[in-house]
Amino acid sequence: MKKEIDGSVLELKKGDITQERTEAIVNAANKRLAPGGGVAGAIHRAAGKGLWEECKELNGCESGDAKITSGHELKADHVIHTVGPVYSGDEEDERQLRSSYRRSLEVALENDVSSVSFPAISTGAFGYPTEEAAEIAIDEIVKFLEEKDRLELVRMVLYSREDLDMHKKALEEYFR
Ligand code: AR6
Numbered sequence: 001m002k003k004e005i006d007g008s009v010l011e012l013k014k015g016d017i018t019q020e021r022t023e024a025i026v027n028a029a030n031k032r033l034a035p036g037g038g039v040a041g042a043i044h045r046a047a048g049k050g051l052w053e054e055c056k057e058l059n060g061c062e063s064g065d066a067k068i069t070s071g072h073e074l075k076a077d078h079v080i081h082t083v084g085p086v087y088s089g090d091e092e093d094e095r096q097l098r099s100s101y102r103r104s105l106e107v108a109l110e111n112d113v114s115s116v117s118f119p120a121i122s123t124g125a126f127g128y129p130t131e132e133a134a135e136i137a138i139d140e141i142v143k144f145l146e147e148k149d150r151l152e153l154v155r156m157v158l159y160s161r162e163d164l165d166m167h168k169k170a171l172e173e174y175f176r
Helices: 038-047 049-056 091-110 130-147 161-174
Strands: 002-005 008-014 024-028 066-070 078-082 115-118 153-158
Touching: 002 130, 008 130, 008 161, 024 038, 038 049, 049 066, 066 091, 078 091, 091 115, 091 130, 130 153, 130 161, 153 161
Parallel strands: 008 153, 024 078, 024 115, 115 153
Antiparallel strands: 002 008, 066 078
């Protein structure tokens, strides 16, 4: 599913983000930026050990913030590492999740990256309910694309059909 937003494209697809050829892919990282499991583990395995060597030099990352590295052996030139919230049911969760998406997009622009792929941040090990997280992700990405015009493509790469469907629903509802 593709949607044009003020000259940019937002695309939702099912897939494995490690195979994406956008200029950057976003990693759902932990505060140490260490390999871990889930999408982070898959990204570090596909990128090779040079990615962890580079991450070690960054002094970690706060929740809601984002840092960029090279893509090493990935098809993407860069990895933007963001740390989403660990879901607690508190109001702070939403603020931090919004910040993770926004900071990742800002870091892309600061580095002249014009195409970026996101996984569904915080919806795995960090426990954020996917339906709620999907509404927040779509809302932040669409608002960013409406405000800034230098990003050509933002793609959300969802790991399951159910996750893709929840994101499609959120995008349809945003424009209803
Ligand atoms: N491509 C796309 N999406 C994927 C892939 C993949 N290859 N693999 C998993 N997902 P998670 P979090 C989906 O747990 O909740 C790690 O250990 C997955 O189905 O990777 O932010 C880190 O080191 C889910 O929808 O990230 C942190 O400690 C989404 O990616 C912690 O987990 C996010 O799941 C971060 O937890």
